[in-house]
Amino acid sequence: MVGLMQTKAIDNRFSKIANRWMRDKKLSQEQVAHILGISQNSVSRRLSGVSPWLMRDAMALADAGLDFSDLFTREA
Numbered sequence: 001m002v003g004l005m006q007t008k009a010i011d012n013r014f015s016k017i018a019n020r021w022m023r024d025k026k027l028s029q030e031q032v033a034h035i036l037g038i039s040q041n042s043v044s045r046r047l048s049g050v051s052p053w054l055m056r057d058a059m060a061l062a063d064a065g066l067d068f069s070d071l072f073t074r075e076a
Contacts, residue, residue: 007052013071014053015046021066035064 022032029047033040036057045051062068 008049010071011046011052012049014058015049017068017070018053018061018066019047021061025065032061036060 018032021027022029029043030040033043036043037060042051046053046057058068
């Protein structure tokens with residue numbers, strides 16, 4: 001069960017970082033959906049914690065300029 005809790009914690013931190021990046025870059029969910037090659041609804045589900053983030057999402061967002069250096073720090 002610890003693994004699942006850790007995964008949820010990482011997903012939550014990822015969502016915080018992604019939301020901050022989107023706000024700073026003035027990106028809509030639709031624009032992020034285009035970057036990820038998924039629907040806007042899927043982006044919304046990831047950002048809200050309903051669906052998990054995938055490694056391919058992280059790679060695509062990193063290619064688009066999202067800095068993940070905060071992911072494993074104490075405060076994201």
